[in-house]
Amino acid sequence: MKLIIAIVPDEIAEAAVPGLLAAGLRVTRVASTGGFLRRGNTTLLLGLPPEQVDAALGLLRSVYQGNVTLEAGRGTAFVLDVDRFEQL
Amino acid sequence: MKLIIAIVPDEIAEAAVPGLLAAGLRVTRVASTGGFLRRGNTTLLLGLPPEQVDAALGLLRSVYQGNVTLEAGRGTAFVLDVDRFEQL
């Protein structure tokens, strides 16, 4: 299992989440801010099997490519190894 | 050291935190949302020694078992290895 922590502009999160959910991924959104101006962004938490990481990152990237008016900066994604994943 | 990132319905967090604190764990709560409906949930961060992970997960699970009216869905927990843990 992997955990993706992706920090993206709000409009990217807004546009990406439906596709991520449609791909069967569970997505958690956390409101966050970045930089000097405390611009609002969204921190997405995505738990997924290793073989789905590339598809999830590709889906996030595709949303950037479709967003010509993006003004809030780019984003970053951290992929972490998960020692244990538990359904509660 | 391990870090548990648990995403649970708000009422589970509400009911679980006192027990987690009573067990001597430090708990941080982050407001989050999940799914299409952006239902509110809570992301809990718990830093703890490896030998306490099972007890913490067990405590979270026990709260579900006592909550017969739970309507906000289940939860998930990611247990991550911590490379370094520092008191500031």
Added chain:
Amino acid sequence: MKLIIAIVPDEIAEAAVPGLLAAGLRVTRVASTGGFLRRGNTTLLLGLPPEQVDAALGLLRSVYQGNVTLEAGRGTAFVLDVDRFEQL
């Protein structure tokens, strides 16, 4: 790449972020709460190369040392290994 998840009192975050940004680090802030009293604190996410971890932790610690009126408790930092880091 490493990911620091630091949970600190709001006033520490406030005082530390300019220095972290000036050091060229990207900082994401998440509002969080801790303990029984749900005291507000801030969860900082910092992605950085391994060789910058000590400097970032030192910068956070130096802010505590300059804050004589700190009443909101101490802080903790988790340093996690990052399997993959991706610019989006």
